Amino acid sequence: MGTKETEKKKRGFETFAVVWRVPLIAWQTVFFLGPLLFMVAMSFFVVKNYRMREAFEFVSWAKMLGRHTFWDAYGYTLLLAVCSTVIVSLIAFPAAYALAFKTSATVRRWAIFLLVVPFFTSYLVRIFSWYVVLAESGPVNSVLGFFGLGPFTMLNTMFGTMVGYATLTLPLVVILQTVSLANIDNRFIEAAHNLGCGAFRTIHAVIVPMAKTGLVIAALFCFILSFGDFVSPYYLGGSKPPTLAILIIDTTKSGQQWPRAAVVAVMMMLTLFTVAFSSIWYAYRKRGSR
Amino acid sequence: MSGRDALTTWVLRFYVVLVFGFIFMPIVASVIFSFNSQRFPTVPLGSFTTEWYTAILNDPDIWEAARTSILVSLSTSVLATFIGFCTAYTDYRFKFRYKYGFLALALLPPTIPLIIMALAMLAWFAKIGISGQVWSIIAAHTVLTIPFAMAIIRLRLNEMDESLEAAAWNLGASEWRAVKEVIIPFAKPAIISSMCLTAAVSFDEFAVAWFVSGLNKTIPVVILEIVTGNIDPQVNAIGSFVFLVSMTLVVLAQILFMTKGKRRTVTP
Numbered sequence: 001m002g003t004k005e006t007e008k009k010k011r012g013f014e015t016f017a018v019v020w021r022v023p024l025i026a027w028q029t030v031f032f033l034g035p036l037l038f039m040v041a042m043s044f045f046v047v048k049n050y051r052m053r054e055a056f057e058f059v060s061w062a063k064m065l066g067r068h069t070f071w072d073a074y075g076y077t078l079l080l081a082v083c084s085t086v087i088v089s090l091i092a093f094p095a096a097y098a099l100a101f102k103t104s105a106t107v108r109r110w111a112i113f114l115l116v117v118p119f120f121t122s123y124l125v126r127i128f129s130w131y132v133v134l135a136e137s138g139p140v141n142s143v144l145g146f147f148g149l150g151p152f153t154m155l156n157t158m159f160g161t162m163v164g165y166a167t168l169t170l171p172l173v174v175i176l177q178t179v180s181l182a183n184i185d186n187r188f189i190e191a192a193h194n195l196g197c198g199a200f201r202t203i204h205a206v207i208v209p210m211a212k213t214g215l216v217i218a219a220l221f222c223f224i225l226s227f228g229d230f231v232s233p234y235y236l237g238g239s240k241p242p243t244l245a246i247l248i249i250d251t252t253k254s255g256q257q258w259p260r261a262a263v264v265a266v267m268m269m270l271t272l273f274t275v276a277f278s279s280i281w282y283a284y285r286k287r288g289s290r
Numbered sequence: 291m292s293g294r295d296a297l298t299t300w301v302l303r304f305y306v307v308l309v310f311g312f313i314f315m316p317i318v319a320s321v322i323f324s325f326n327s328q329r330f331p332t333v334p335l336g337s338f339t340t341e342w343y344t345a346i347l348n349d350p351d352i353w354e355a356a357r358t359s360i361l362v363s364l365s366t367s368v369l370a371t372f373i374g375f376c377t378a379y380t381d382y383r384f385k386f387r388y389k390y391g392f393l394a395l396a397l398l399p400p401t402i403p404l405i406i407m408a409l410a411m412l413a414w415f416a417k418i419g420i421s422g423q424v425w426s427i428i429a430a431h432t433v434l435t436i437p438f439a440m441a442i443i444r445l446r447l448n449e450m451d452e453s454l455e456a457a458a459w460n461l462g463a464s465e466w467r468a469v470k471e472v473i474i475p476f477a478k479p480a481i482i483s484s485m486c487l488t489a490a491v492s493f494d495e496f497a498v499a500w501f502v503s504g505l506n507k508t509i510p511v512v513i514l515e516i517v518t519g520n521i522d523p524q525v526n527a528i529g530s531f532v533f534l535v536s537m538t539l540v541v542l543a544q545i546l547f548m549t550k551g552k553r554r555t556v557t558p
Contacts, residue, residue, distance in 0.1 A: 016465045020380040021392065023373045024436070028395045032433045034418075035410035036402075042413050095309040098302035111306070113544055118313055120487065120540045122494045124510055125529030128517050129316035132323060132331055132526075139319075142333045171313055199298070228403020230497070235517065245405040252501070258413055265406045276401070 043262035050256045060259040064267075070247070074267070077227060077243040080158070084165040084226035088173050089219050091166065096177030097203070101189075112178065115171040126167050127231050134160060134236070156238030164232025169222040176221065180214020181207065216283035223279075224272060244268050317533055324526035331523070342527035351512065352528065358424060359493055359508040366431040367489035371481060373432070374439025374488075379473065381440075382447040397437045407434070408501035415502055422504025430498045435488035442487065442547060446480030447473070479546045486543035490536040 046055045064070050099108050118126070133139050134154040141151040154160050184207060192202045208215065226232075230245035239246050244264055251261040324343070327336035346352045377396045381389075399407070411430045415421040420429075454476070458468040474481070496510035503511055509532060516522050 017380075017384050017386070020376045020383075022376075024377045024380075024392070024396055027369075027373055027436070028433065031411070031414075031429045032395070032399060035407070035414035038414045038417060039406075039410035091309070094302060095306045098299075098306045102299045102302050103306075111310075113548075114310065115313070116544065117537055117540050118317065120490045120494065121317065121536045122496075122510060122513070122529060122532045124494075124496050124513055124517070125320055125525065125532060126316035128513070128525050128529065129320040129323070131517075132521065133316070133319055135330065135332075137330060137332055139331065139333045166312070167316060170309070174309065224401060224403070228405055230405055245403065248405050248409055252409055252412070258409070261409055262413070265409050268403065268406060272401070272403070 039262050040266055042259055043266050045259045045262075047256055047259060052256060052258060060257075060263050064260050064263040069241075070264070072241050073244050073247050076241050077245070078271070080161060080165070080233065080237075080243065081223050081227040083158070084162060084169065085219050085223045087162060088166050088169050088222050089177075089215070092170060092173040092177050092218070093215075095174050096181050097207075099174070099178045100181035100184075108178065108182065112175055115175050118167075118171050123168055124231060127164050127235050130160075130163055130167065131155065131235055134163065155236060156240070158237065161233050161237030164236040165222075165226045165229065168229060168232065169225050172225075173218045173222050176214055176218035177211070180211040180218070183214070184210050213283045216279050220276060220279045220283075223275060227272060227275075228268065320526045320533065321530045323523060324530045326523070329523060330521060342523050346524050346527050346531075349524075351507075352509075355507050355509045355512045358427075358503075358506050359510075361424060362427050362431060362499075362508055363489040363492040365428045366435055366492040367485040369428065369432045370435040370439045370488040371443075371484045374436050374441075374484060375443050375477070375481060377436070377440045378443035378447055378477075379469070381444055396440050399433050400437055404434075404495070404497035408498040411498060412501040421502065422506070424503075424506045426502045426504075427499050427506065427508065430502055431492040431495060434495065434498065435491050438487050438491060439484040442484045442543075443477055443480045446477050446547075450476050479549060483543035483546040486539040486546070490539040490543070493539070494532065494536055 041054075042052075043060055044056045044058065046053050046057050046059050099111050103111070135141070136151055136153065136155070140154070144150040144152065154163075188206055188210065189202060192206045197205065228245055230243065230249060233239055233243045234246055242250065244267070248261045248264050248268075251257045251264065322335070323331045325338055325340065327339040327341070374396075377392075381393060386392075407430070411426070412421070415426045415429075420426050450473075455468050455472050458472045459465070463471065493508075494510060496508075496514050499508045500511045500514055507515075509528065513525055513528055513532075516525050
């Protein structure tokens with residue numbers, strides 16, 4: 001009887017444990033995995049007479065991958081995302097450095113608090129705001145004109161796109177960099193100073209290598225966000241040439257070419273996976289051997 | 291040497307201020323433009339006006355969109371927080387096979403570009419026959435916000451003394467009762483802050499909502515459509531309202547989350 005009791009209790013435990021897992025598994029299977037797998041399958045469907053038919057053919061793949069437009073968009077998107085990653089990481093670093101080493105813990109906490117806020121506010125409205133600010137006759141140009149400069153064309157250029165990407169990614173990159181820099185033990189930096197390292201040598205030889213993982217992860221997030229964004233290249237960059245995200249929208253919204261849009265989406269995912277895995281591998285590589 | 295150090299420190303601090311200026315510029319500018327009479331704002335500014343606000347307040351489409359947005363973000367916040375809580379508790383309490391897979395299921399959505407999620411969900415909802423409904427937006431937004439809910443509640447549970455739950459069992463409480471009387475009260479600030487944050491994310495999300503919403507447009511979708519047309523300062527007025535809503539939610543969430551003072555005062 002005693003054993004029965006414990007057995008019952010044990011089974012009770014298991015039900016209890018499983019119940020907490022069910023909501024997530026059920027929801028994500030139906031509304032996350034389902035859509036993604038279906039999208040991969042959809043890239044093999046065929047469209048005839050504006051109607052999509054389930055099939056397993058490579059028509060859309062051949063159509064998309066055989067086109068210059070696709071590869072132009074692919075190259076351009078990659079270029080934009082890489083530029084954004086490099087530029088935003090470089091802009092963020094001095095700020096993260098200052099927040100990590102030149103301010104008190106209270107100021108740092110408040111700074112991070114403030115940086116979290118924009119991440120949850122409307123990105124779309126912020127981009128529209130930039131659109132007005134950077135316009136040919138907008139505030140920036142009229143202030144510059146006051147000093148006899150300009151007017152500069154900032155909209156529909158790569159500069160505009162970069163401003164948009166920075167709006168999206170800079171807060172997150174500064175946060176991630178600050179956290180990884182603040183985790184460095186100050187004694188290493190003091191040791192470097194005592195051994196005669198100047199500020200730049202300390203950054204180069206001590207700080208960057210020690211914070212490498214965090215810096216790479218921050219850059220990775222910047223890349224992922226920039227690579228998938230359509231708002232900045234569309235509204236601030238003028239979408240000429242279109243990026244992959246814009247290509248998905250155009251292909252989906254005009255006509256019923258969902259399978260072709262799915263091909264673009266799958267190519268984007270493959271690229272992101274490759275970049276993500278290689279940068280994570282790079283970020284953690286040297287740690288073990290040290 | 292120390293003089294140079296002090297100078298570097300001040301230069302760096304000034305640089306931080308510049309970076310923050312860049313980050314908050316669009317938000318501040320949008321609020322200023324919303325009260326500015328010029329259709330194409332520039333410097334010097336035009337006169338003070340509330341005409342853009344009057345315009346949006348008299349627009350029935352905006353009211354309709356606001357109702358949809360509120361319904362969507364409230365439902366999303368409840369659903370995502372519930373699922374996030376279950377997931378966080380599972381991660382906190384149990385070890386099991388495939389746990390990494392389980393956690394990946396919860397945490398992966400933010401790493402996939404929204405436009406891809408939008409296309410995938412549009413096609414999937416059409417396939418299973420629930421496309422173009424308010425429920426489709428809610429289902430999609432819940433997927434996108436579960437990771438935030440899970441992370442916030444998980445961090446809070448991290449601070450809990452593990453023996454508290456065990457103590458409740460020893461005092462004769464069933465596992466269910468222990469969750470109800472010990473875990474939930476302890477996690478309550480995180481639960482509320484998770485509801486605020488997930489509501490904020492849902493309230494601002496436009497890509498997925500644009501693809502799956504059909505005729506049930508949310509506020510960001512309306513903004514997207516206006517912006518695609520031309521420059522219309524109404525957007526600044528709607529935008530300022532949207533900023534106000536989401537920033538209130540985010541600040542509330544952070545304040546709740548940061549109140550750790552009452553850590554140990556969980557009443558049994």
